[in-house]
Amino acid sequence: MTATQTLITLLGEIAFLLWGIHMVHGGVIRAFGTRLQAALAASLRTRFHALIAGVVVTTVLQSSTATALMATAFAAEGTVTLVSALAVMLGANIGTTLIVQVLSFDITLVFPVLILVGYLLAKRAGPGRAGPIGQIILGLGFMLLALHLLIETMAPIESAPLLGELLAAITADPLVIALLAALFTWAAHSSVAAMIFIMTLGDTGAISGETTLAMVLGANLGSAVNPLLESARGDRASRRLPLGNMINRLVGCALAFPFLGPLSRAMADLDPGMDRMAVNFHTLFNVGLALLFLAPLPLLARLLERMVPPRPRANDRGRALYLDTGALDNPGLALSNVAREALHMADVLGGMIEGSRRAFLSDDEADARAVSREDDILDRLHGQIQRYVGAIDPEGLSADQALRLSNLLSFAINIEHCGDIIDKTLMDLALKRIRLRATLPGDGMIDIDSLHHRLGVHISLAIAVIMQADHTAARRLVIEKEEFREIERRATLRHRTHLREGLGADIAASGLTLDIVRDLKRIDSHIAAIAHPLLTETGELQVSRLVS
8 A cells, every 4th residue: 555545544443442432431321321421420528539540431431531521520520539530530540441451452353343332232132221231342343343444554665665654764863753743642632543553563573662751651641631621611720621631641751751762672571562561550650650749639629719710700600509518428418418409499490480480471581591501500510419419329318218219319300300390391392482473362471470379389299398398298199180280271271262262362372271281290290200209108109190
């Protein structure tokens, strides 16, 4: 092949490798994403446990960047300390080396089996995890096949004079080649892909041991760039962890770079193969960084807090108020914190319902958009509650506490769903009414206003159910759903009348009213569902109807 053909082939094979990594990562997220996130949150109580969690989660996810983004979110929200999050990143960096170690062995007979098994699982899978697991296996097979193709493509480079001269010119300066490796890793969004490329290049004999080690350092530096760039779009607290990870890498590279010659000779004594030299140094470098930084992480955390101080925030309503991580060792207190934060969510939803009522009386689109923005607050609070609950040790919960925790989670989920309906559909209808300059029928507006008022009352009843196990409130929630059904029936009959009369403006207005009423009824169904566990537990609720 010509140099141009070789370059195009290499780029295609690297893209194939990245696609395999993407498939594995996507399959893991689909199959185990929530559990992995909860497991990570539950493992961050000590630096050592956080380090191990980072290793395990990254090895499973095939991506230290994904682990970094999760740990950054935890640290920014205060769910875990910055020290624990930094320890996670030290472990994540080790996790990537384990992936590369596995991929460095002979895989000629492995990838066909993985591709076949993965394809069969993914093709024949029904609902459940078989499909995502098939995707994971298929992705691993693609990764190994891409590696096999890369090795075959790179093999002639050693005997190609032009390519050899080009590589010699590029690799003459270790600093330049390290920066190029960092740039490649950043562009690929994958240190695993970069390391596989370095291994393959080293295996051809086209680069020296010193150059190989310089490229490994560059790949490690480049892998810290993407989380840092991603954090720039968040608040200041979310920037500390990626910055700390970058500082760790910079210090490690600065310490190792002057000794590339002695280090390359030492690694050659361990294993003379250039591909193994790259892999072993990658592991040694990251294990060394973990040993170097694990003890002084509190000092680094304080430095980062001084470097990136929090911006004064008068009222960050999306930040959890009651999820104290110091209470996680006390299940009773942790449950109380979850309950208080769930009430915080209910307060936000109450404000959204009142805002929704005003939006249907207003002709200003800004009112509807302001309500939609409140859903972002609900989503953030719900996510923080889920991660906090994931960090509570289930072994420390009694049967009653476990049931209480389940009911609180159900409460939070239903509140979050109500917010989604208001944001995604109800406010869209409010905007549609404003843009069409539609005048809703008078009796329709009375119904809409009445339903908003009833929803506010029902939230108060739901709070009484979840906080006080109030059976009377629970029964009211279920019984009064019938009032929503009756108003929906009236709106449906009104719409049919307008359809028969054939009045275009009335048809549009009554159809819009019917859609609004149905969405309000959906919201009430989620609120009423909060009463179901209590009524079922006491035998007051059958599968199909309330016991009289």
